[in-house]
């Protein structure tokens with residue numbers, strides 16, 4: 074069988090003060106869209122950062138194309154993995170275009186300047202996220218949703234094989250939430266692997282084919298979306314009664330009162 078884009082071996086993430094919970098043997102293959110669901114503090118961001126090699130695991134391994142993260146050179150890894158962070162700190166002042174071009178850096182040699190092709194790819198990514206008209210603007214002047222779309226455009230310009238996205242629909246209006254979910258699904262259809270943390274069950278049900286449920290005590294279960302997105306499991310996950318119906322072939326969840 075083909076080497077998966079991303080997999081973990083007995084991975085235990087390091088959530089301070091928490092027992093180990095379930096060691097994860099996850100496999101994200103080309104074409105798959107994974108949603109990670111769980112209540113606040115369950116460890117979704119910690120998992121995503123651990124998968125990206127930004128945070129040390131307590132134990133176990135993360136492998137990209139069958140090679141442990143520790144064996145990858147940073148630049149080569151950045152050609153494979155893009156991370157869309159939940160909240161970004163303002164770094165130095167940068168324009169939208171300069172930000173999108175950062176996505177091209179893994180593809181350039183250390184002191185090489187971006188070329189016409191990089192600029193064209195960055196512009197195409199900004200267009201795809203409907204923020205090309207903002208390209209000369211300082212990032213600091215953007216709205217929350219515009220900034221989120223620039224972050225996703227930057228990852229798109231990076232042309233990764235694996236997308237790790239932390240609540241990618243954060244700050245987005247409904248139309249742009251759908252546009253971003255469609256973009257991630259399109260990336261998967263083109264051969265990428267996608268793993269994202271989500272709070273919106275309905276977006277997860279509509280767009281994800283695999284789901285990981287992460288519980289606050291470190292327990293977890295995962296599998297095909299239709300086996301995971303069941304009201305009993307989700308009600309237990311969030312400590313919140315849920316009702317389910319089906320519209321247009323997709324499960325729709327409504328909180329109980």
Ligand SMILES: Nc1ncnc2c1ncn2[C@@H]1O[C@H](COP(=O)(O)OP(=O)(O)OP(=O)(O)O)[C@@H](O)[C@H]1O
Pocket residue numbers: 088089111112113114115116117118119120
């Ligand atoms: N550096 C740290 N020191 C102490 N505790 C931390 C640290 N980083 C994370 N935590 C704790 O680890 C737990 C998991 O955090 P994490 O951000 O992964 O949760 P999450 O599932 O992404 O939550 P949310 O839905 O609120 O984004 C939280 O209780 C958090 O407070």
